[in-house]
Amino acid sequence: MKTNLLRQFLLLCCLVVLQLVSSRVWAQTASMSLDHLKAIKAIKIGNLEKDTYFKSGDFILDRYEERPAYVFNYSDGIPRKIYLYKVFTAADTKELGLLAIYENGKTKETKPFVIPGASADRKAWDAYIDDLKYVGEKEPGLMSALGFVLSREMALLMGGGTKEEGGEKKKEEYNFCFPADAVVTLADRQTKAIQAVKAGDEVMAYDAQTRQLVPARVREVTIHEKSNLAIAGVWITPVQEVSASLSLTQPVLLEATANHPVQTATGAKKLGDLRSGDVLYRFDGATRSVAAWKVTAAQSNVRTVDKVYNLVTERGSYLVNDVVVLDK
Known part of the structure; x- marks a missing residue:
């Protein structure tokens, strides 16, 4: 009782x-x-x-x-x-x-x-x-x-x-997206601004199990509009050059809202949580595979925009500035 x-x-x-x-x-x-x-x-x-x-x-x-x-x-x-x-x-x-x-x-x-x-x-x-x-x-x-x-x-x-x-x-912290001019790599290795990508397009994606690039169809394009959305950024350079204390390649800037997930050597991380030394993966045109690139600098607010975009793909990933990013 x-x-x-x-x-x-x-x-x-x-x-x-x-x-x-x-x-x-x-x-x-x-x-x-x-x-x-x-x-x-x-x-x-x-x-x-x-x-x-x-x-x-x-x-x-x-x-x-x-x-x-x-x-x-x-x-x-x-x-x-x-x-x-x-x-x-x-x-x-x-x-x-x-x-x-x-x-x-x-x-x-x-x-x-x-x-x-x-x-x-x-x-x-x-x-x-x-x-x-x-x-x-x-x-x-x-x-x-x-x-x-x-x-x-x-x-x-x-x-x-x-x-x-x-x-x-x-x-707005839950709007994980990219600015309109973010460059997406298509399945045929051509590129297109994310604002021009449509549902049904085929983009390049990443299979984390095989560590290979694979084609993936875009299921959905999500768009969020709000004044002064903060865009964070990280600058990356090839791991080999960093370890050799060389700087032969111009650093590549990856921009997105701070909470957008990216693929790193230790798993998925929010872009805003990345620090110097974190390893990302980027498409290498010479080898037609991905190569390790290391974060050398990070900035919480590179610029502000009023509209941001995200792709939902069959593989759960795609490439922005040839860098592997996740869509969830």
């Missing part, structure tokens, strides 16, 4: 806190439908520790406030973790809600909870409540862990503890 009352109390706490959080964080958002909720629940995250920002289908997932997982060590010896992601629509970067991933440290089993925003459809809220009741009650420790995380986030919001003004990250 006491156990059932405790579970009902925890469920009530989760619902009250979520209503407060959603009213403060998601006042200006897209409305989450039941179909949205089901699609977000079905997203598979390959590495919860490393995959903090990525695009999956029609959605963008971004680790909430860039925080690591909440970790709980219970008396039963089983560690439990809660990972939080903000969820945005990929088309217009409107915020939909939160995705909370619970992980059992012993079984490594994960359970997703999609938390709708304040303007969500009632059916989406009903589905979330059902998950709390029917999934949460079957996993010891889940409800208390989730309840603590949501309560703490609410306390931080009430106290102004988030890093961005008004408790939210600025929407």
Whole structure:
């Protein structure tokens, strides 16, 4: 009897806190439908520790406030973790809600909870409540862990503890794109400004497993318009020349919004996180393959523009200024 009352109390706490959080964080958002909720629940995250920002289908997932997982060590010896992601629509970067991933440290089993925003459809809220009741009650420790995380986030919001003004990250941070004059390498090795690329065009892409260049069809071209969008830049030179202390090749500038992901020797990184010494890959016309180029300088704001572009390809990558970049 006491156990059932405790579970009902925890469920009530989760619902009250979520209503407060959603009213403060998601006042200006897209409305989450039941179909949205089901699609977000079905997203598979390959590495919860490393995959903090990525695009999956029609959605963008971004680790909430860039925080690591909440970790709980219970008396039963089983560690439990809660990972939080903000969820945005990929088309217009409107915020939909939160995705909370619970992980059992012993079984490594994960359970997703999609938390709708304040303007969500009632059916989406009903589905979330059902998950709390029917999934949460079957996993010891889940409800208390989730309840603590949501309560703490609410306390931080009430106290102004988030890093961005008004408790939210600025929407433009989620527009990962290139300026209109960014040069895209086509499959036939010709080039075209990204603003001229159309859905159906074939561009050059990169297969990270084989480390080979491959053709890929453009599925979609996304465009975002906003005054004074900051464009970051990195200057790169061939690794061989850098290691030999030579400077025979003119440095190449790669420009994009600071959060656009690029392929590096250690995996995907946001352009704004690149530092001197990071290794990128660039098409070498002489060998018709990719070569390692090293970052020699970085600048957070090279210029500002009012319109930016991104390509969505079959391979998840393409080349800008012959440098391998990712589309998610």
